[in-house]
Amino acid sequence: MTEPSPRIRRSFFDRPTLEVACDLLGKRLVKLEQAGRLSGIINEVEAYIGAEDLACHARFGKTNRNRVMWGPPGFAYIYFTYGMHWLLNFVTERDHFAAAVLLRSLVAEEGVETMLQRRKGRHKNLTNGPAKVCQAFGLTGKDNALDLCSPRSTLFVENGIKVGPETIKATPRIGIDSVPEPWKSIPWRFTCQV
């Protein structure tokens, strides 16, 4: 067996959210299950930064739903939306500052069989959307507030592939059409080639 790659440490997430977002591209999300490892290379993320950002859940202040975002960095903020979907975020920046990076897409590597079962055989669009990633990885509200940086954690981020900075594109965030400017158009969505 090969040595497990080390988990990304808390200091990585304890930085400006835009830096964390870009640096997450090319990293590998890993979940350890009884049946084995699930993993994929991150290729699309979005940044949500503080109460001033009117697209961010923190715009209403600290609530029961968003409380994890206000906590220390390196935790999973997983919330429910549209009556049926779960979305995974990585909490960033210092304790008491609400910011996070939404995981929007990854390229599945390990555990594809398990993901296919959960995605009902939809191999064509297996994990190319925030709710699809959670479905494939079996992430729900029970995983909210998981510590991604604990050595015991079954959900964490590893080093993955090198992403050429010149292939990273910044565009406006998705699904926030009713949010006022400048937040609606600010280019805080980051994508890259596998």
Added chain:
DNA sequence: AGCACGATGCTCT
């Protein structure tokens, strides 16, 4: 390829 729509239930003013 792109748009419209319905599903479905939690969250917050």
Added chain:
DNA sequence: GAGCATCGTGCTT
């Protein structure tokens, strides 16, 4: 009561 950090289907170009 309104809106939602989405997805899959079905219909139109």
